[in-house]
Amino acid sequence: MTDLPPQTSIKRWFVTTNHKDVGILYLATGLFFLVFGGVLALLMRAHLWQTGGLGILEASEYNQSVTTHGLLMVFWFLSPFAFGFANYIVPLQIGAKDLAFPRLNALSYWFYLFSGLLIGISFFQQSAFAGGWTMYAPLNVPMFRTVTEATAGGNTTILGLTLFIMSVTIGTVNFLTTIHRSRAEGLGLWNLPLFTWSILLTVWMMLFAFAALLAALLLLSSDRIMLTQYFSTEQGSSLLWAHLFWFFGHPEVYIVFFPALGIMFETFQTFTGRRLVGRKWVIIAMVLVAVQSFLVWMHHMFLTTINLEIKTLFMATTIGISLPFDLMVFALIYTMVKGRVRFTTPFLFSLGALVLFILGGITGVFLGAVVLDYEFRGTYWVVAHFHYVMVSGATALFGGLYYWWPKISGKMYSEALGKLNFAVYFVGFNLLYFPMFLAWETPRRVFHYPGSTQPYHQLATVGAFIFGASFLIMFATFVHSWIRGPDAPDNPWQFSRTAEWATASPPPLENWPDRPSYTSGHLEFVDDTATDGGVDGATANGGAMAEDVHRTAVATDHADHASVWPFMIGVGMFVTFLGLSGLTPYVAEFAMARGLEVAQPGTAEIRYPLLTLAGVAVLGYALFEFGRERFRAPELAIAERWPFDGVGTTKLGVWFFLASDVVVFGAVIGAYVFLRIHIGWNEWGPVPPSTLAGLFNTYVLLTSSFTVVLALVMAERGNRSGLVASIGATLLLGLTFLGVKSWEWSEEFAHGVYWFTDLEYSVYFFTTGLHALHVILGLLLAGFLLYRIVAADAYLEDHRPVEFFGLYWHFVDIVWVFLFPLFYLM
Structure with missing residues (x-):
């Protein structure tokens, strides 16, 4: 189509x-x-x-x-x-x-x-x-x-x-x-x-x-x-999940906030009429945050048994990551000071986002200190801080919706309705979440709480419904704009400076x-x-x-x-x-x-x-x-x-x-190493029934890498029969690998050993099974290549798909080179 x-x-x-x-x-x-x-x-x-x-x-x-x-x-x-x-x-x-x-x-x-x-x-x-x-x-x-x-x-x-x-x-x-x-x-x-x-x-x-x-x-x-x-075991499983989840979880805060930050930069420039102060330093600061975001995850684990020295190190990295954000916040403030601000709806939402983020960031510093984290962790202080950070990002996103609505829809919205939307939104949000700081002793995720905090919770509930009403106003604003709003010019903002405003609204x-x-x-x-x-x-x-x-x-x-x-x-x-x-x-x-x-x-x-x-x-x-x-x-x-x-x-x-796949396998292999060290390295022997079978499979996969290289050479030379033979050989070698792996698994099953028998067997079956799944996907790709060659003489004029398949297949082979010694020799 x-x-x-x-x-x-x-x-x-x-x-x-x-x-x-x-x-x-x-x-x-x-x-x-x-x-x-x-x-x-x-x-x-x-x-x-x-x-x-x-x-x-x-x-x-x-x-x-x-x-x-x-x-x-x-x-x-x-x-x-x-x-x-x-x-x-x-x-x-x-x-x-x-x-x-x-x-x-x-x-x-x-x-x-x-x-x-x-x-x-x-x-x-x-x-x-x-x-x-x-x-x-x-x-x-x-x-x-x-x-x-x-x-x-x-x-x-x-x-x-x-x-x-x-x-x-x-x-x-x-x-x-x-x-x-x-x-x-x-x-x-x-x-x-x-x-x-x-x-x-x-x-x-x-x-x-x-x-x-x-x-x-x-x-x-x-x-x-x-x-x-x-x-499901007591042998480090909780700590393993925490490491894997929070290695993702803290970069996720910046993954959520960075696009909002980009919208704030664009709207501040447009509605102050000047270039962002310290632009190159802001870019450098964002790069530093992106890199450092992967070095702070353990501050979510201060209450675990990790030793104090490591906790102190991650406390330092946590506080350190706030410094680039200080630079970005001051860049936005100075841009306002040096510009001529026009308080349009997009700018109000971006300014509101900045205010909320500052409050969220300051309260987050408390959680970055080991001693204070012992007191605040698991309370509504975390709930309030978390929402002040995350919803500040959402606030900027709503500003972006107003900012680009004329470009996307070709219609202008009502500024009066937009400003009303922001006022109700901002009041409702703060009435909802600020009382949670005052009711911080309430345990999070618990559906009843001490009577002394009830007034704060009632204020929060009132704020929640006001906050919800602000979205009804937002939807009404855009519906009104779509039905009755005037047509938008290609560029409705006087000082916008990016290329999207140089084409029609909406674009062709x-x-x-x-x-x-x-x-x-x-x-x-x-x-x-x-x-x-x-x-x-x-x-x-x-x-x-x-x-x-x-x-x-x-x-x-x-x-x-x-x-x-x-x-x-x-x-x-x-x-x-x-x-x-x-x-x-x-x-x-x-x-x-x-x-x-x-x-x-x-x-x-x-x-x-x-x-x-x-x-x-x-x-x-x-x-x-x-x-x-x-x-x-x-x-x-x-x-x-x-x-x-x-x-x-x-x-x-x-x-x-x-x-990305390297990180997936790295995390899975890292889980194996973590659990084995936690239990005791020497308490966990090789699981597969035959080292020779693993060695044979290693030779099979390495040989298949050679046949993939040969296939690329045949494609570059326009040799159809050689290309068919090379891809066919790769298919046969991959099937041989899976056949040997199936024999290994059947031997384990015959002796009453299954993936659910014990932890070391779970790790062996899952890790080698994930690799086998990649082999199967590779064989399906090879089969499709073979079909296209036979049916349409494909890849003789353009050999690139064969090269791309080879990159994937070589990766699968390299992963096995790591798995073989870990599971068969150690």
Whole structure:
């Protein structure tokens, strides 16, 4: 499918791959999940009107509500809403025609939507997950939860979050590749708009942080569905989860806040009429925060048994990370002082965000001190601080919605309604959360509290409903604007300075009538059709474009913007994960028949295996058609690509994906090392039945790497038979590896050893199983390559797909080189 239906057609929103459409979908869906999480919050606040609760929610229902509220707001609202703006605005700001991989951009959205639907469905599977949004071990595994919470509902929540992270990974790779490879000619990294800078640093953090959480969730899903024992033992499981989760969790604070910070920079510049004071130092400060965010996670673990010296070190890094933020805050303040402020609605929200963030940051310093953290941890002081930081980011995002609404909708909004919205919002927020500092002795996530704090809780509940009313005003403002608002000019703001305001409101399908260029020092448009050097100049003016020339040679008018297969892949993943959520009872029956004592997690229902099979069938077909579809992405023939001039677009995307996968395997292998050291290294011998089998498999995989290299050589030489033979040999070697691995596992089973038998067996089966899954995915890719070669003589003219497959296959082989000595020799 290549034709894009009009925006008035429902079909368009299921097939579009255009970045602006996907951005609108993200924004609308993010607002839906905001309302979803907000309703849960209002239920909780109403329940907390009096000391013993009003009886609106039972204990389990309260725990489900507080857990799902936290998950929805942190994962399904804040970051996706910000990336709705990123999808719409970043390509416009850098002069691109779309993201580097438009179909993957659509796929990322559908994974996001379906992951959120899984969270909603979990409430209808007896019980949603109720262990808190941080999902601390061992309360996150079946044997430590009630019967209903151990079944499909809790599993669906975990699997929904896993699918969400898959969406994040795809989007992260896409944005990194786009910003590094699709900037307009003359637009160096240093001169990027500050919103784009904030998104660039955000996706760099996301690439590694979310990979660590994905590893943790894969381990947790294995514990919940397959009954492995990573987080169900007393041998370091709680500490292991805390390390994995908070290695993600603290960078997540900056992942959420950086896009909001970028919006604040843009709106402060526009509505003060001057350039941000200390711009280069602000960029350096953001880079420092992005790096240092991975060095502070342990301050969330001050109450654990970690020794005081390490706690003191992380206290220092925690306080140290506040210094770059001090610089950014003062830069914003001085920009106001030196400018002429116009108090428009976007600026009021950005200014409010700055005030709230300062309060949140100051109160966070208390938690960064080890001694004070012992007193405040687990109280409403943390709840108040957390919301002052996170919702300050949301406040700036709402300012961004007002700021870019004329560009997105083509309509102006009512300033009077907008300012009323801000006033109600700001009063409601502070009335809701500031009393929590005063009621700090209240334990968090508990649905009754000391009577002495009841007045503060009642103030907070009143504030919650005022805060909720502000969103009704916001929605009314935009509906009024859409129906009755005047048409917006291309640039409604007098001192805006970024490229999105240089095109129509809303922008045309491919953003620009001509090619944007900054070679003269300012934005101008070049008509490449007037010369014959548009594509031929790509290698000379964009840097090492040889392997992408065939894509840029496609005329812009013939680029594609529609594909139904991202949606169908999303459907397949949704059905598959929904089916997997109900498989725990089957595994439990199998385990109990083999002597494992485990709480019976509900009744086995045949619909779940059937759903799994149906989902896999839909997913397999959709992926096959996705691979066969001829899709031509819009791309600039001439662009800035430093520091990746010599790397093609798709190849760079593969490298970014593999970097994320390195962190996943690093976390899984790190979990093995952590648990083994915790138990005692010498107490844990080699698990596999035969060292020789592992050695043989090592030789098999190393040989398969050679056949992949040979396949690339054959493709470069145009040797069809040699290419078929090389890919076929790789397939056979991969199947041989899996055959030997199956023999190893069957030997363990024959001797009564299973993945649920003991911790060391859980670690062995999971880690080698995750690697085997990567081998299977590689074999499916090899099989598809072989099909394309035989059916269409593919890859003889363009050998790059063979090279990209080789990068993935070599990575799989390298991982095994690490796994072999760890599990077979030590």
